[in-house]
Amino acid sequence: MKLRLSPQTLQVLDAFLQVPKDWIYGYDISRNTGLKSGTLYPILMRLAERKLLETSWEMAEVGRPPRHMYRLTPEGMRFAKEHHLQPPTRRLARVAFDGMDI
Amino acid sequence: MSVTRRLALRLLGVAVRHSSSESQEWARAMLSELDFIESDWAALFWALGSARAIFKYSLPRQLRAWLGKRSSQEEGPMLKLIRRNAAGTLSGIGIAVGVLVAAFGLVRGLLVIFPASTLKGVESAEMLALIVLPETIFVVAAVALWRKRRPMAVGLVLSAVILVAHVVVHLTTH
Numbered sequence: 001m002k003l004r005l006s007p008q009t010l011q012v013l014d015a016f017l018q019v020p021k022d023w024i025y026g027y028d029i030s031r032n033t034g035l036k037s038g039t040l041y042p043i044l045m046r047l048a049e050r051k052l053l054e055t056s057w058e059m060a061e062v063g064r065p066p067r068h069m070y071r072l073t074p075e076g077m078r079f080a081k082e083h084h085l086q087p088p089t090r091r092l093a094r095v096a097f098d099g100m101d102i
Numbered sequence: 103m104s105v106t107r108r109l110a111l112r113l114l115g116v117a118v119r120h121s122s123s124e125s126q127e128w129a130r131a132m133l134s135e136l137d138f139i140e141s142d143w144a145a146l147f148w149a150l151g152s153a154r155a156i157f158k159y160s161l162p163r164q165l166r167a168w169l170g171k172r173s174s175q176e177e178g179p180m181l182k183l184i185r186r187n188a189a190g191t192l193s194g195i196g197i198a199v200g201v202l203v204a205a206f207g208l209v210r211g212l213l214v215i216f217p218a219s220t221l222k223g224v225e226s227a228e229m230l231a232l233i234v235l236p237e238t239i240f241v242v243a244a245v246a247l248w249r250k251r252r253p254m255a256v257g258l259v260l261s262a263v264i265l266v267a268h269v270v271v272h273l274t275t276h
Contacts, residue, residue, distance in 0.1 A: 027135045027148070037132060038151030038158075045128055045159060055127075067138070068131030 005083055008035055012043050013080040016053075016072045023056060023069035044070060052076030106142040110149035117153035122160035122167075129156045187253045194257015197243075201236050202265070233269055237262055 011033045016024065018032075030040050047053035054073050060066040072080055103111075114133045121129040132152035139145040209231045213224070240262035247255040 025135065025138070026131060027138055030148075036151040037135075037148045038154040041128060041132060041152065041155040042159065045125070045155075055131075065134035065137055067134055068127075 006043075008033075008039055009043050009046075010083065011035065012040065012047070013072075013084065016070075016076070017080050017084060020072065020077060023058070023071045025067050025069055029070070047076065052079050104142045106146050110136060110142070110146040113146075113153055114149040117149075117156040120160070121156045122163045124163060125156055125159045128159070132156070190251060190253025191257040191260070194244075194247075194254040194259075195261050196257075197254070198236070198240055198258055198261030198265075201239055202232070202261075205231050205236050233265065237265060240265075 012029060012035070015029050015032050026037070026040065026044065029035070029044075030037060033040070035043075044053060048055055048070075052073060053076055054071050056069050056071075058067045058069050111133075114129075114136060118126070118129040118133050129152075132148075132155070136145055136148060139148055209228055240258045244255040244258040244262070247258070
């Protein structure tokens with residue numbers, strides 16, 4: 001099955017590409033991308049189903065629940081780099097800066 | 103703990119309990135994140151979004167699993183039974199049609215050999231051969247087959263009823 005590359009999926013992939021080797025928590029991805037949990041988790045589920053994302057449970061501190069963490073697999077990393085698109089705002093910003101003589 | 107956070111916890115707890123087995127891990131992941139969200143309102147919105155994601159993922163899978171189970175458990179034998187009954191009834195009707203065609207052929211053959219002008223009471227003999235005799239055969243055969251081959255007996259009874267109805271309609275209109 002082909003993965004639907006919506007702008008939100010690209011945003012999530014972009015968030016992973018910013019810290020390629022680190023494990024990230026769901027809430028942190030949500031804060032970084034501005035995506036709500038109802039949008040973010042279906043994307044993470046689809047990425048994990050296609051073996052582009054690996055998941056792990058972090059050992060918790062006492063009195064706190066364990067947290068689920070996510071990281072792109074090598075295949076996921078290749079996929080993310082292949083489909084990585086600059087968000088329109090950033091692209092525009094880059095064009096604007098490129099045009100300036102600093 | 104505030105009412106808002108308690109509501110968020112309860113809502114997500116319900117969603118986790120009703121999630122499909124495939125989404126259980128993800129549901130628990132969303133629930134555990136709730137503890138790390140500082141604002142109560144943000145926690146409630148997180149719970150609402152998560153519950154939506156869980157149900158959106160779980161409902162189609164649970165429905166598909168339930169339908170698959172039902173079709174494999176119930177529809178297989180049911181379809182087989184319906185097919186067997188239909189075949190039995192159709193064969194009963196086929197036998198009845200065969201008997202009627204044979205009776206009609208016999209009567210026509212006898213009339214060719216012995217023309218109607220030479221015989222007395224041809225109409226009553228025709229009636230006997232085409233209606234009374236086949237009807238008797240149908241009823242006797244249906245009674246005999248009722249226990250062992252009920253669908254076939256039903257086919258014969260149905261044919262007998264149709265024949266009687268045809269005769270009644272014929273007699274009333276002519």
